[in-house]
Structure formats: structure tokens, C-alpha cells
Amino acid sequence: MQENTTDIETKSKTDSEKKGDVVIEMQHLKKSFGNNHVLRDINLTISKGENLAILGQSGTGKSVLIKCIVGLIDIDDGKLLIFGQDISELKNKKLVEIQKKIGFLFQSGALYDSMTVRENLEFPLRKQSNSLSKEELDSLIKESLHDVGLDKAIDKTPSELSGGMRKRLGLARTLILKPEIMLYDEPTTGLDPITSKEISNLILEVQRKYHTTSIIITHDIECTKLTADRIIVIKSGICGAEGTFDELEKSADPWIRSFFE
Amino acid sequence: MENNISQQSKTENETPEIVIEESPRILTDSMFKKFFLEVASITTFTFRFFKEVVKPPYEFNEVMKQSFLIGYKSLPLVAITGFIIGLVLTIQSRPTLAKFGSESLLPAMVAVSLIREIGPVITALIFAGKVGSGIGAELASMNVTEQIDAMQVSDTNPFKYLVVTRVLSATLMLPILVILADGFGLLGSLVGVNIKGNVSSYLFFSQIFQSLEFNDLIPAIVKTFFFGYAIGLIGSYKGYNSNKGTEGVGEAANSAVVLSSLMVFIIDMIAVQITSLLQG
Ligand SMILES: Nc1ncnc2c1ncn2[C@@H]1O[C@H](COP(=O)(O)OP(=O)(O)OP(=O)(O)O)[C@@H](O)[C@H]1O
Ligand SMILES: [Mg+2]
Numbered sequence: 146m147q148e149n150t151t152d153i154e155t156k157s158k159t160d161s162e163k164k165g166d167v168v169i170e171m172q173h174l175k176k177s178f179g180n181n182h183v184l185r186d187i188n189l190t191i192s193k194g195e196n197l198a199i200l201g202q203s204g205t206g207k208s209v210l211i212k213c214i215v216g217l218i219d220i221d222d223g224k225l226l227i228f229g230q231d232i233s234e235l236k237n238k239k240l241v242e243i244q245k246k247i248g249f250l251f252q253s254g255a256l257y258d259s260m261t262v263r264e265n266l267e268f269p270l271r272k273q274s275n276s277l278s279k280e281e282l283d284s285l286i287k288e289s290l291h292d293v294g295l296d297k298a299i300d301k302t303p304s305e306l307s308g309g310m311r312k313r314l315g316l317a318r319t320l321i322l323k324p325e326i327m328l329y330d331e332p333t334t335g336l337d338p339i340t341s342k343e344i345s346n347l348i349l350e351v352q353r354k355y356h357t358t359s360i361i362i363t364h365d366i367e368c369t370k371l372t373a374d375r376i377i378v379i380k381s382g383i384c385g386a387e388g389t390f391d392e393l394e395k396s397a398d399p400w401i402r403s404f405f406e
Numbered sequence: 407m408e409n410n411i412s413q414q415s416k417t418e419n420e421t422p423e424i425v426i427e428e429s430p431r432i433l434t435d436s437m438f439k440k441f442f443l444e445v446a447s448i449t450t451f452t453f454r455f456f457k458e459v460v461k462p463p464y465e466f467n468e469v470m471k472q473s474f475l476i477g478y479k480s481l482p483l484v485a486i487t488g489f490i491i492g493l494v495l496t497i498q499s500r501p502t503l504a505k506f507g508s509e510s511l512l513p514a515m516v517a518v519s520l521i522r523e524i525g526p527v528i529t530a531l532i533f534a535g536k537v538g539s540g541i542g543a544e545l546a547s548m549n550v551t552e553q554i555d556a557m558q559v560s561d562t563n564p565f566k567y568l569v570v571t572r573v574l575s576a577t578l579m580l581p582i583l584v585i586l587a588d589g590f591g592l593l594g595s596l597v598g599v600n601i602k603g604n605v606s607s608y609l610f611f612s613q614i615f616q617s618l619e620f621n622d623l624i625p626a627i628v629k630t631f632f633f634g635y636a637i638g639l640i641g642s643y644k645g646y647n648s649n650k651g652t653e654g655v656g657e658a659a660n661s662a663v664v665l666s667s668l669m670v671f672i673i674d675m676i677a678v679q680i681t682s683l684l685q686g
Binding site: 256271 | 544547548551552553555556557558559560561562
């Protein structure tokens with residue numbers, strides 16, 4: 146086990162050197178809720194333009210990990226660097242500047258029930274809406290709805306949408322700000338294989354179009370295969386394994402292989 | 407790994423023992439602790455409100471929208487209750503006044519008690535039940551479904567957008583609703599006076615305005631701002647800090663009503679003391 150993790154560290158270092166700028170870096174990141182030690186020691190680097198998939202059993206802290214990145218949860222210990230800046234040392238304004246560059250797709254969608262689809266998409270833009278003309282705003286909204294194939298739903302409310310449509314609306318709402326870092330929390334869970342594939346392709350498309358760096362939490366092996374450049378598996382609060390799809394699929398550890406069946 | 411597991415099961419075994427040993431004293435201690443923690447957390451919440459309310463950008467549109475919703479939703483209930491209270495109060499007071507042969511004082515007496523005390527308090531209680539619980543439930547469900555988190559990551563301060571706007575709207579709308587309730591109460595009273603007897607509306611209102619003083623009106627209106635503020639703030643506090651579970655929604659709504667109704671009475675008591683000090 147010990148040897149493995151040091152292996153991983155050196156490997157990821159050479160990887161990031163190869164790929165250039167490190168966008169997110171975690172060193173000995175820890176997070177507990179009372180006695181529940183969710184993240185024990187997470188070390189991770191993600192370079193620009195990379196798609197990283199995170200696998201792991203339910204309740205291992207995958208969502209907590211990406212919530213730490215976006216600042217919804219404060220870390221207890223360790224370092225979290227985004228664009229080379231230590232998040233815990235940043236003042237309010239700078240922190241907001243960095244957080245603006247991060248898009249977050251919630252596992253539950255987190256759509257605003259009291260607003261229509263259009264208003265849901267307008268909301269992230271409201272800080273900029275003064276500088277945007279009505280036509281510009283309208284075309285931005287229409288474009289992002291078109292991207293996710295929801296053109297017809299513009300005046301509906303979230304409660305009138307199906308599960309897949311809600312996922313896509315959540316995606317559109319996140320993408321409308323064109324973030325540099327995208328954090329997807331189970332983007333395809335609960336969708337049929339065809340829609341799942343569409344969403345996976347959408348993630349890839351976004352990455353190519355805007356050169357986003359992405360973290361994708363998923364249980365969907367098809368989605369992982371399609372989108373991930375690199376995969377890590379979280380196990381009891383640490384990175385249990387790391388590698389490409391092919392490497393992990395052939396892993397000697399049957400527990401890791403079981404994710405790929 | 408194995409070590410870990412055995413440690414865990416040990417701690418799990420220990421917890422029930424602690425529960426059994428928990429004496430009533432420890433229970434009250436933890437209740438006290440909980441109470442003071444709650445007080446501290448409400449206080450921080452209040453300070454945060456004052457800090458954020460003065461900080462631009464201001465959410466004018468949202469305040470207007472919430473005020474409209476709050477006022478519009480409570481208006482029918484407030485009007486009907488006001489009317490009935492005025493009517494009942496008049497009918498009930500008549501025999502007592504009749505005993506002293508001073509039935510002519512009926513409109514004035516009803517007006518004074520309605521405007522000074524019953525109108526504001528009853529309306530505030532209805533407001534707590536309808537608006538306070540509504541705010542609590544709405545914010546709690548937004549909390550459960552991570553909508554508040556979503557606002558935060560899309561660069562909107564959810565405290566400002568959700569809490570400040572609702573507290574301001576509640577503070578502004580309750581006084582208006584109270585004035586309306588008073589108006590409907592007087593109408594009810596007019597009907598009540600005319601059930602047994604014949605008083606023209608001109609006579610009725612001129613009697614009321616003769617007996618009412620400025621000193622009756624101002625403190626009665628001023629305290630309703632505080633009622634509205636307390637109801638909005640407590641509803642928001644309970645919703646914003648609710649448990650992240652479905653049961654948290656009902657709990658937030660319920661405890662918002664209980665606590666804000668209690669606060670209405672406490673504020674009323676303080677207001678009475680202050681007014682009598684100032685006037686005495
Ligand atoms: N705000 C919180 N307060 C207390 N505990 C929390 C909180 N958020 C998460 N947890 C705990 O952290 C652990 C990990 O939760 P998390 O949501 O990250 O799991 P996950 O890996 O995303 O699982 P899933 O695949 O089911 O989404 C759980 O045990 C959960 O109870
Ligand atoms: Mg999760």
C-alpha cells in the first residue's frame with residue numbers, strides 16, 4: 146500500500162510536468178464531520194485541459210471533495226491550491242475571483258424551483274446582466290439551451306421537467322458562465338444509456354470547445370471510458386488507485402477491477 | 407484496516423453506555439448548552455443581517471417581489487380576521503357597558519383596544535403563522551435541495567438575496583397589513599353596533615376619531631415594524647440553518663411559528679413598558 150501511493154505521487158508529478166500548468170493541487174487534504182473522517186489524506190494534481198474521473202463507493206466523500214474545491218465546504222487541514230493560489234490564504238475578493246472560474250454541477254441538480262427554465266439560466270448571469278443587452282442575454286440563454294437540447298422547455302418550470310431534462314438544465318446553467326474548471330457530480334446518474342452517452346459527449350465537447358479542466362464524479366463506466374483522461378479511485382478517505390482507464394481495468398486488485406465490470 | 411474496524415466497533419459499543427449513564431443533570435446541562443448556542447447563533451445571524459443590509463448591491467427588485475407576495479398572500483386572511491374581531495369585540499362589550507349605562511362609549515372603547523393592542527398582536531400572530539412558516543419552509547427546502555449552495559457558487563450572496571430581502575419585506579408589509587386589519591376591524595365594529603341599535607357611520611367614526619389620540623396610534627404602528635422584523639428574521643434563521651433532510655423543512659416551519667409568536671408577545675410587553683414610561 147505504502148509503495149503504491151509513493152508510486153502514484155511520482156507518476157502524477159511527471160504527468161503534470163508533461164501536460165503543463167497545474168490547475169488544481171491538493172496536498173494532504175483532510176476533512177471530518179465530527180467523528181466521521183471523510184477525507185483522510187488526499188493528494189492530487191490536475192493539469193489544464195485534463196478530464197479527471199473520480200470513482201468510489203457511495204459515501205466515500207467524492208461530493209465532499211469537490212465541494213471543498215468550490216468553497217462550499219472548508220477543509221480542516223492540508224493545502225488546496227487552485228491556479229497556484231492557496232485557497233485558505235486568500236481574501237474574500239480574490240477568492241470570489243477564483244470561484245467565478247469554477248462551474249459546479251450538483252448531484253441533485255439544485256435547480257431553482259420557484260423560477261422558470263429561462264430564469265434559472267438568467268440567474269448566474271445577473272451580475273453581468275447590466276452590461277448585457279436584452280438580445281445578447283436572450284441569445285446566450287437560447288444557445289446554452291440548444292447545446293443541451295432543451296430548446297422547447299424555456300418557459301417551463303423545473304417541476305415540469307423529467308429527470309434527464311433536469312440534469313441537462315443543471316448542466317446548461319453551469320456552462321452558461323463558461324467556467325475554466327468544471328466539476329461534475331454524477332452527471333449521468335439515473336439516465337438511460339442513450340441520454341447518458343449524450344451527456345458524456347457534451348462533457349467532451351465542452352472540454353474541447355473551451356479547454357476546460359474537469360473533474361467528473363461518476364458511477365457510470367461508459368461515461369468514464371468516454372470522458373476520462375485519468376481516473377482516481379477514492380477508498381476510505383485516500384486516493385486508493387490512480388491511472389488511465391486501461392491501466393485500472395487491468396488492475397491486480399479485484400476491488401478496483403470490480404468498478405469496471 | 408482491521409485495526410480500524412475493531413476500533414470503530416469499540417466506539418460504537420461505548421456510545422450506548424454513555425446514553426444510559428446520562429443523568430438528568432447532564433440532560434439539563436446539554437439543554438442549557440443548546441439554548442445558549444442557539445441564542446449565540448441567532449445573534450450572529452442578526453448581526454450578519456445588519457452588516458449585509460447596508461452593503462451594496464441592493465436587491466430592490468427582489469424586495470418588491472417578496473413584499474408583493476407576502477402582502478398579497480396574507481391580505482384576505484388578515485381582512486376577514488380583522489372584521490370578525492371587530493364585530494365580536496363589539497357584541498361582547500355591549501352588555502358590560504350597558505350595565506353602566508354607557509353604551510355610547512362602545513365605538514370608542516372598541517377602537518382603542520383594537521388599534522392599540524388586538525389589531526397589531528392578532529395580525530402579527532396570523533402573519534407569523536402564514537408568512538413566518540412560509541419563509542422557514544421555503545428557505546429550508548432550498549437548503550435541502552442545495553439551491554442555496556447553487557446560488558453561492560454562481561456568485562450570488564444567498565444571505566443577501568434570500569434572507570435580507572425577506573426580512574425587509576416582512577418588516578415593511580406587516581405595518582400595512584395591521585392598518586388594513588384595523589380598518590376592517592372598525593367596519594366589523596360598525597356592523598356590530600348596528601345589530602342592536604342604530605348608529606350612522608358618520609357618528610360612529612366621528613366618535614372614534616374624537617377618542618383616539620396620536621399617542622394611541624404611533625406606538626401601535628411602531629411596534630408592528632418590530633413584530634414584522636422579528637417574524638421575518640426568525641423564519642429566515644430557521645430555514646437558512648435547517649437540517650439537511652426532508653424533515654428539516656417541517657421542523658423549520660414549525661419552530662419558526664412557535665418562536666416568532668413568542669417573540670411577538672415579548673416585544674409587545676416591552677413596547678407597552680416603554681410607551682407607558684414615555685407617556686407617564
Ligand atoms: N454537510 C455535511 N455534514 C455532515 N456530514 C456530511 C456533510 N456532507 C457529507 N457528509 C458526510 O460525508 C460522507 C461523504 O459524503 P459524500 O456526499 O461526499 O459521499 P459521496 O462519495 O458523494 O457518495 P455518493 O456517491 O452517494 O454521492 C457521508 O458519510 C456524509 O454523511
Ligand atoms: Mg455524491
